[in-house]
Amino acid sequence: MKTKIINSVLVVSFFALLFYGCSTYKEITSKSGAQLWGENCVRCHNAPSPSAFSDTEWETIAQHMRVRANLNSTQVNKIVDFLKMAN
Amino acid sequence: MNQKIIFIFLLAFLFYLTSQTVVPGQSKDEIDALKKEIMKTKPGTSTFLLRGYAHSGLEIMDDNSSFVGGSFNPIFLWRQSSKLLFESELELELEDGETVIGLEYANMSYFLNDYITLRLGKFLIPFGTFGERLHPRWINRLPSNPLGYSHDEQVGPSSQVGIEIRGAIPVLTGYGINYSIYLVNGPNLNDGSIEPEEAGKLHYDNFLDNNKNKAIGGRIGFLPLSDATLEIGFSGQFGKVGNTGSQYEDVSAKLYAFDLSYVKMIKELKSIIDLKGQLNIVEVDNAEYVTGDDPNGMYSFDNVSKAYYGQISLKPAFVKNEILNHLEFVGRYSKLLLPSKAAWGGEKTQLTFGINYWIDWRTVVKFGYQTITVDSNPGLPVTNSFLLHWSIGF
Known part of the structure; x- marks a missing residue:
């Protein structure tokens, strides 16, 4: 159960970072x-x-x-x- | 009279001519000499640079005090071309009355393209960030290392021999990701045949492999914000650790690390806040080891070790006061958890506070107060230390 919660948090965090990252990429290259x-x-x-x-x-x-x-x-x-x- | 005038005129003309021919000649020689001097200092395509760091200090404990010789770590950098770099670091330190020289790393990096670098040799392992990036004395904010992050009582690798690809890609998250994948000899297992008190312990100085198996590992770091203030990293390393042909041949180790870094300027405080943290976990397959007392007696234990720390520092670098803007205030909590049933097992807690005075951006005087509590043996007294170190990077 504990492992499932940790895995879920990691997966959600990954996609949250991915989504946020796409919006800021242009800002960084400049x-x-x-x-x-x-x-x-x-x-x-x-x-x-x-x-x-x-x-x-x-x-x-x-x-x-x-x-x-x-x-x-x-x-x-x-x-x-x-x-x-x-x- | 006319002849005299003509003679004087010719003499003057001759003087003019000679002066005109000599002076430019001398200037040309000077220019040529100057050119030669300049050409001597013109850098070639390959360049060499010697850098490094050093530290020393005074340590006062409950029952003794000593000046510590510290260490001197020269770093040699050879830039062969825009594609090729060789780097090496030596560590020269005083230990038990002798000068000890160690090879921290020596490796060659080849930049395959913008995002991939190939590295071969002995390199610092990207297992978390402390061992690879933060351990140099002029970078480490405190005079000591966290528990489990120094050569004694080490939980996790520091440097190993092998091959690695690494780089950074501006995709997925705000600032991009950085990555590393490597193949190394990996740690080796102390089976206790010579040192029964260390049975089950991993040693990370496996520079000539003890088996055919190679450890595979890597780290991925995410920088999710647009200003590189936050980095979150996950590391792992997996491989067999037992000697070939022994009963421990199939014993494997799984190593994990989680690291976090957050560095941000807080305008309201006119200060830079720096948060660092790392958790290392080392899991070795269960095996039976000979007891020290009875050569026929065997024992086994859950061979899991953990070491973690959390650190916060505040540097009021933007206040107007000339003394205050050179100061830095640091606090760190560190914990070491070794297998309780192992002869080398136990649990310790380290608490360290420090005030640093930065003479310049790479020279620091560190004052620290540290306590170490042996949680697994409450009968032992708490060790208190006052630490005064200076460190310089160059």
Whole structure:
């Protein structure tokens, strides 16, 4: 009985997320590099200053964080462009 | 007179010519030299970067106190191209009077396309988020780890050898999903033949597999909101853990984890609130083990271990006060539940409070107060600790 309740909650949650997600997807793809930098870094640690590393170093760090934080290339490229511009 | 004038004129003209030919020549040399200097610093297509983190501190307990040497973790990153990355982390720490060097991970990532990355080698296992993302000392908000989330009394894997595909896809939920599927050697079962007191316990440093079976696992993370503040993750790992040819050959382990992260700026408080939580469950098939006292005596137990924690931190980063906006207030509740009938079983509760002072975005001084209660043995006194650590990321 307990397992059935847990499974039901999980299934309902999944479809609720799916439904909500479809409505917000367009909003996310239009986000700037600055927004993505601010939102993603703080999920684990403080957001770094763009001046902390050189442009070349940011490219290497971005690849490392793409793997570690499971980001896709669009997100990473936008963040790197922002960091280089603000550096 | 005319000859004198002509001579002076020619001399002046000659001086003009020589000055015109020498100066531009010198400037050209200078420019060429400058170009060469610039070319020396021009990055190639492959780049190397050394990063990492370190920590040290003072720990005061009920009956003793000690400065702890902490650790130094250099991270080596080689970016071979836009498609290829090698990363490795060493852990150098002082342990029992010696310097111990450990290989945390060493792996190669190949970016197959925008959404799929192939990884080979020894890598941090995405079993929940603490082990993979939050354990580095400059990221962990408290001076200690939750119960069951450090190398001693470990419930769940940290790093293993194998192959993995991972990535993020902007579908299904608001911010998208991230995923990982991997095949690794998996943990191995301590059958108690050498250490009877550890019979039934899983060891996660199975770098040379003890059987033909490989453990399959993965994690899926949902970011349902439009601003990446919330992430909910489910992880699992399944495989046989017994030695080939032994009576434990068919003993399997099922590992599950559930994790949650919520990071949000609260405008009213001018602060960032950070909630983290994770539950690890390790289920090993029942088996009979030799008792330590009697070589012929056998015993069995429900081999289920659990470790969970919940953590909240508040960082008033946007208040005007220069001291207050560098502070962070943290609280964590952690619980470890090991099989009660196992020789290594028991139940513990950890309560930790901390105040952090952030010198900059990656350097922190952490003050913590922690209690650990052994719930399975009420006769044991509660352990109280004052912890003062500094951590730096670089």
